[in-house]
Amino acid sequence: MNSNWHEEAYYTIRTYEIDSKKQATLPALVKLMHESAMQHVIKLGVSVWDLEPHHISWVLMRQQLSVHRLPRLGEQIKIETYPSGYERLFTYRDYKVYDAAGELIAHSSSTWVLMDTVQRSLARFPGFILEMLQLAPAPELCLPRPAGQLPKMEKTDHSLDFVVRWHDLDYNDHLNNMYYLQWMLEALPDELLNHGRLRAFDIQYRAEAQWKDQVRAEVQHLPNGRMLHRLVRPDDGKELALALSEWE
Structure with missing residues (x-):
């Protein structure tokens, strides 16, 4: 190379x-x-x-x-x-x-x-x-390219609300992509955060979040140690990101 x-x-x-x-x-x-x-x-x-x-x-x-x-x-x-x-x-x-x-x-x-x-x-x-x-x-x-559709969220088992702060913005003047991932993880149940072993995480970014936006992180339990994550803007229902995580 x-x-x-x-x-x-x-x-x-x-x-x-x-x-x-x-x-x-x-x-x-x-x-x-x-x-x-x-x-x-x-x-x-x-x-x-x-x-x-x-x-x-x-x-x-x-x-x-x-x-x-x-x-x-x-x-x-x-x-x-x-x-x-x-x-x-x-x-x-x-x-x-x-x-x-x-x-x-x-x-x-x-x-x-x-x-x-x-x-x-x-x-x-x-x-x-x-x-x-x-x-x-x-x-x-090279590694296999990201592909395939993530499951559609059908219900919410856990949720947590956030507000986009000025220090959360990046050079494109929108919410830094790292906070999408971090906020999704924050909404997980305590037991999984404290004792689970994360094996895979697949995140799709759908839309921007701006300064002072309200953002809700939602989680749905799936079979076989998987969790479905979503970030949504409650004010207009806009889906900002979707992700799938796998745990042991």
């Missing part, structure tokens, strides 16, 4: 990234994945700041995560990330997380689009990005 196309970043798990079991939380680990990707697109010259003059920006649409184990406090990890192809309006990026012994402990595939920052709608890839995407590795060298 072309070395410029492939980013490696090293991190040590810090005290503010762990839970009571002294292991990194899933939101903390995903933040490090996204930080690695941000540093990579800066090097490639296609970061959100490079795209700002073109009035476009990257937006995450879906992310599938598989977790073999979460790293512990003080543990050093390596994150590899690279763009893994594109089709029509969608581009893909993979992440692989290794421990110090070189063992794969988590991996993720993700789907991204470009947003027109003026119209707040999907944008086509400009020529200079299409040229770059032609260099993507062959599909057989």
Whole structure:
């Protein structure tokens, strides 16, 4: 794989990234994945700041995560990330997380689009990005792309309400995608949060949440250790995100 196309970043798990079991939380680990990707697109010259003059920006649409184990406090990890192809309006990026012994402990595939920052709608890839995407590795060298439909939520077993604060916003001036994931997890029952082992998380982002929006996180129990999650804006009933998690 072309070395410029492939980013490696090293991190040590810090005290503010762990839970009571002294292991990194899933939101903390995903933040490090996204930080690695941000540093990579800066090097490639296609970061959100490079795209700002073109009035476009990257937006995450879906992310599938598989977790073999979460790293512990003080543990050093390596994150590899690279763009893994594109089709029509969608581009893909993979992440692989290794421990110090070189063992794969988590991996993720993700789907991204470009947003027109003026119209707040999907944008086509400009020529200079299409040229770059032609260099993507062959599909057989990449993780499977996010695919398939998530189940439709039929009832709510647990819920929790939030308000989007100013410090929750990102560079696109909407709710940071990390809070979607974090708020979904917050609404889970105490027993699962304290004693469950998360094995997979698949999240689809459907709509933006803005400053001061009311947001409700809803959870439905499914068979075989699965949980269905949804974020909805109660004021207009708009579904903001849907996710499926798998637990042991």
